Amino acid sequence: MRILHLADLHLGKIIFDLHLTVDQQHILEQIVAIAVREGVEVVVISGDLYDRSIPPVQATMVMDDFLSRLLIDHGIKVIITPGNHDSAERLAFASRLLKDQGLYIASGMSEGIAPVILHDAAGPVTFWPLPYVDPLTLKRHLGDLEIDDFDTALQRVVSALPLAPGRNLCLAHCFTGGGEASESERPLTIGNSSLVDPAHFAPFDLTLLGHLHRPQQISAKVFYAGSPLKYSFSEAGQSKVVAIFDLAADGSFTRTLVDLVPLREMRTLSGELAEILTAAATDPGADDYLWIELTDRGALFDYAAKLRAAYPNLLNITRTAYAGNGSSGDAIVVRNKSESEIVSAFFHHVSSNGLCSVEESVLAEVLNDLLRQEHGEESCDRSN
Numbered sequence: 001m002r003i004l005h006l007a008d009l010h011l012g013k014i015i016f017d018l019h020l021t022v023d024q025q026h027i028l029e030q031i032v033a034i035a036v037r038e039g040v041e042v043v044v045i046s047g048d049l050y051d052r053s054i055p056p057v058q059a060t061m062v063m064d065d066f067l068s069r070l071l072i073d074h075g076i077k078v079i080i081t082p083g084n085h086d087s088a089e090r091l092a093f094a095s096r097l098l099k100d101q102g103l104y105i106a107s108g109m110s111e112g113i114a115p116v117i118l119h120d121a122a123g124p125v126t127f128w129p130l131p132y133v134d135p136l137t138l139k140r141h142l143g144d145l146e147i148d149d150f151d152t153a154l155q156r157v158v159s160a161l162p163l164a165p166g167r168n169l170c171l172a173h174c175f176t177g178g179g180e181a182s183e184s185e186r187p188l189t190i191g192n193s194s195l196v197d198p199a200h201f202a203p204f205d206l207t208l209l210g211h212l213h214r215p216q217q218i219s220a221k222v223f224y225a226g227s228p229l230k231y232s233f234s235e236a237g238q239s240k241v242v243a244i245f246d247l248a249a250d251g252s253f254t255r256t257l258v259d260l261v262p263l264r265e266m267r268t269l270s271g272e273l274a275e276i277l278t279a280a281a282t283d284p285g286a287d288d289y290l291w292i293e294l295t296d297r298g299a300l301f302d303y304a305a306k307l308r309a310a311y312p313n314l315l316n317i318t319r320t321a322y323a324g325n326g327s328s329g330d331a332i333v334v335r336n337k338s339e340s341e342i343v344s345a346f347f348h349h350v351s352s353n354g355l356c357s358v359e360e361s362v363l364a365e366v367l368n369d370l371l372r373q374e375h376g377e378e379s380c381d382r383s384n
Contacts, residue, residue: 001041001042001120001247001248002038002039002041002042002244002245002246002247003040003041003042003043003044003169003208003244003245003246003247004030004031004034004035004038004040004041004042004043004044004243004244004245005044005046005172005208005223005225005242005243005244005245006043006044006045006046006048006225006228006242007045007047007048007083007208007209007210007211007225007226007227008046008047008048008083008210008211008212008213008225008226008227008228009024009028009045009048009049009050009063009223009227010017010024010050010085010227010229010231011024011049011050011055011059011060011062011063011229012050012051012052012055012056012058012059012182013051013229013231013265014051015231015232015289015315016315018289018313018317018376019058020229020231021058021059021062021136022261022263023229023263023264024062024228024229025065026262026263026330027228027229027260027262027263028065028228029069030261031066031228031242031260032066032069032070032074032172034242034258034262035070035074035075035076036074038244038256040244041076041077041118041120042074042076042077042078042079042118043070043076043077043078043079043173044078044079044080044116044127045078045079045080045081045210046081046083046128046171046172046209046210046211046225047081047082047083047084047085047086047132047172047173047186047206047210047211048083048084048085048086048171048173048210048211049063049080049082049083049086049091050063050085050086051085051141052085053085053086053087053090054087054090057217067103067123071101071102071103075102076102077102077103077104077118077307078102078103078104079104079106079108079116079127079129079171080103080104080105080129081129081130081131081132081171081172081210082106082108082131082132082173083106083132083173083210083211084132084134084173084211086132088106088107088108088109088131088132089107089108090204091105092105092106092107092108092145095167100362104116104127104128104129105360106129106131106147106171107131107133109131109133109134109157111129113128113129113131113161115127115128115158115164116129117164120247121249122248122249123166123167123171123249124164124166124167124185125166125167126163126164126166126167126169127169127170127171127235128161128163128166128168128169128170128171128204129171130157130170130171130172130173131173131287132173132174133153133154133157133172133174134150135147135148135149135152135153137318144172147324148193148294149197150175150194150195150196151154151197151200151347153198154172154174155195155196155200156202158170158200158201159200161201161203166249166251167246167251168203168204168205168329169204169206169207169208170204170206170207170208171200171207171208171209171210172207172208172209173209173210173211174194174196174209174211175196175211176194176196176197176198176209177193177195177197177198177223178198178218178219179212179216179218180212180214180216181212181213181214182213182231182234182235182238183233183234184213184227184230184231184234184235185194190280192239198218198219198222201219201222202221203220204221205221205247205251205252205253206221206223206245206247206251206253207221207222207223207244208223208225209222209223209224209225210225211222211224211237212224212226213226213227213232213235214226214235214238215238215239215241215257215289223243223255224357225242225243226238226240226241227240227383228240228242228260229260229262230262230265230266231269233266233291233316235266236266236267236268236291239259240259240260240262241257241258241260242257242258242260243255243256243257243258244256244257244258247367248302264286264287264288264289264313265285265289266288266289266290267285267289267290267292267347268290268291269287269290269291269292269293270293270295270320271291271293271294271295272294272295272296273294273296273300273303273306273307274308274384276292276294276307276310277306277307277310280310280311281310283311286310286311286312287312287313288311288313289313289315290311290313290314290315290316291315291316291317292307292311292314292316292317292318293317293318293319293320294317294318294319294320294321295320296321297320298317303317304317314325316376325333338340338349339367340360340363340364340367343363344363344368345357347359358361367375374377
C-alpha cells in the first residue's frame with residue numbers, strides 16, 4: 001500500500017497580518033499532483049488541518065477543493081485525525097456520510113477511537129487515527145484522577161487499543177521526546193509536561209505524527225510529516241517535503257521524500273541598506289517573503305518604503321545595531337554625568353558596540369555647538 005503523509009496544513013494561517021490562502025492553495029494543488037503521479041492509494045493527515053478551531057470561510061473552501069480533487073477526481077482515500085488547533089467536533093461533521101466516499105475523519109475522545117481498515121493485495125491494513133489527546137479531557141472522560149500529563153494520557157489511550165492481526169499503523173498529533181520544534185508551533189502546555197515517550201508507539205508497524213513543523217524521523221518507525229509551508233522565519237532554512245511510504249506485506253516499509261516548491265520562499269537578508277537595495281535589482285527571489293535585518297549604524301530616512309519598493313512581500317525590518325544588549329529593566333544612570341557621558345551610555349544600552357572614536361568626536365562637536373548657542377559663548381567645551 002502506498003501512503004502519503006501530511007500534517008499541519010494550518011489553513012487560514014496569518015503571519016504578520018498576511019493571509020496565506022493563495023500560498024496554501026498552491027501547495028495543496030502541488031500535493032494532489034504528486035499523489036496522482038506517484039500512484040498514492042491513501043493520504044493521511046495527522047492533525048491541524050486548520051489554524052484555529054473556527055476557520056475562516058476561505059480556509060474551508062480550500063480544504064473542500066483539496067479533498068474533492070483527491071476523493072472524487074482521483075479516487076484516493078483520505079484519513080484525517082484532529083490536532084490541537086482543530087475542533088474535533090466540527091471537523092467530524094457528516095463523517096459517517098463521507099465514509100462511502102473514502103473520507104475517514106476521527107472524532108473526539110468522547111466518541112472513542114474507531115479503526116479504519118483498508119485492503120491491499122496482501123490483506124488488511126488497520127489505521128488507528130488518534131484524536132489530539134489532552135490529559136484534562138481524557139481525565140474527565142475516563143474519570144481517572146491519575147492522568148495529569150500528556151505522556152500518561154497517551155500511554156493510557158494506546159495501551160487500550162485492541163490491535164488487529166496483521167499490519168497496524170498509528171496516526172497521532174503530539175510532541176514526542178527527541179523532536180525538534182519550530183517557532184510557529186503553538187505550545188501544548190507550559191514546560192515539558194506535553195512531551196510523550198515515542199516508545200509508546202512500539203506496537204505499531206508505522207506511526208505517522210503531526211504537530212512539529214520540521215519533517216523528521218524520531219525512531220525507526222516514528223515520523224513527523226512537518227508542515228507543507230514555512231510558517232515562521234525560524235523555518236527559513238528548512239526544506240519542505242511530503243513523505244510517501246510503501247508498506248509491504250510484512251509491515252516493513254520504505255520512505256521516499258518529494259520536495260515541495262512554494263509559491264514564494266521565506267528567507268532573511270542582512271546587510272546595510274545600500275547593499276541590499278543594490279542586490280535587489282538582480283535578486284531572483286524579489287517576490288519572496290522576507291525579514292530584512294539592517295546593519296547600518298547611522299540615521300536612515302524612509303528606508304522602509306525603499307525596501308518595500310524593491311521587495312513587495314517584505315514582512316519585517318529590524319535594525320540590528322540598535323537591538324539592545326540589556327534587559328528592559330536596565331536603567332541608564334544620569335546623575336552626576338556630563339552630556340557626552342549620558343549619550344554614550346544610551347548608545348551602549350541600545351548597541352553592544354557603543355560609540356566609535358569618530359562618533360565620539362562628532363558628539364563632542366554637536367554638544368559644543370549646542371552649548372555655545374545656549375550661552376552665547378564663543379567657545380565652550382563640555383564634552384569631558
